[in-house]
Amino acid sequence: MLWTVAALLALVLLWYALSGRAWLKTKPWAQGFFAWIEPIEIALYRKSETLLIGRLLWFGGFVVTAYDALALFASSLDLTPLTARLLANVPEDMRGLVLSASFALIGLAISWLRKRVTKPLEIVAIADKDVTPKVAEAIAMADATKDEAVAVVTEAKGVA
Structure with a gap:
């Protein structure tokens, strides 16, 4: 359940940064939201979509590293059921491919954002x-x- 919530949160953040923010900026009823959220955006990712994607990738790498470190020190602990639940709808022999493809898609998103971003970070932030x-x-x-x-x-x- 925790992984599902984390994945949904990451997807909502991604949608917000890539298209939701621009759409919400056009709505008069959302202006109060931006007055509240803007300091948080600046603190977390300086309102840069590229930094947001990079930090999501960093966080994913941190989770994998923490998992590997835990598995190293707690060798009797079998975390396979956790990953099996996380990727329950993916056949077991395809799970590695799904994870690799996910990182490839993140790389494509970063490349796409780099082409799209034209302002210095200081101006964006x-x-x-x-x-x-x-x-x-x-x-x-x-x-x-x-x-x-x-x-x-x-x-x-x-x-x-």
Whole structure:
């Protein structure tokens, strides 16, 4: 039950970071939620989807390492029933493949996020309440400069 709750929590966080946050930002009724959640987002993953995915991967690796360490010191403890329940719907001979594919999908998500993310972490992590007109102007100027640089590079690739 604990693993199911943890997996569901990870999926909800993933949905929130990848698409839910942008969707909720368009809803007027969710503005109070963002005033409450933004400091937590900044503290946990600096509002960066890439950092969120990386930290989820880190946490998964920590769980596997803790499991392996526990198995090393408690050799008489058989944790196979726990993993069998976690992957109960997966045939036993396919469980390794499912775990490997999960890490591959996480890697694909990180690559996809890297292509999609264009702002420095310091800009992403700023709280909405801290965006002054001067800061907003600087961010707009940085975006315009980035767009111009991308256009020049794209044109140079086409010519070469």
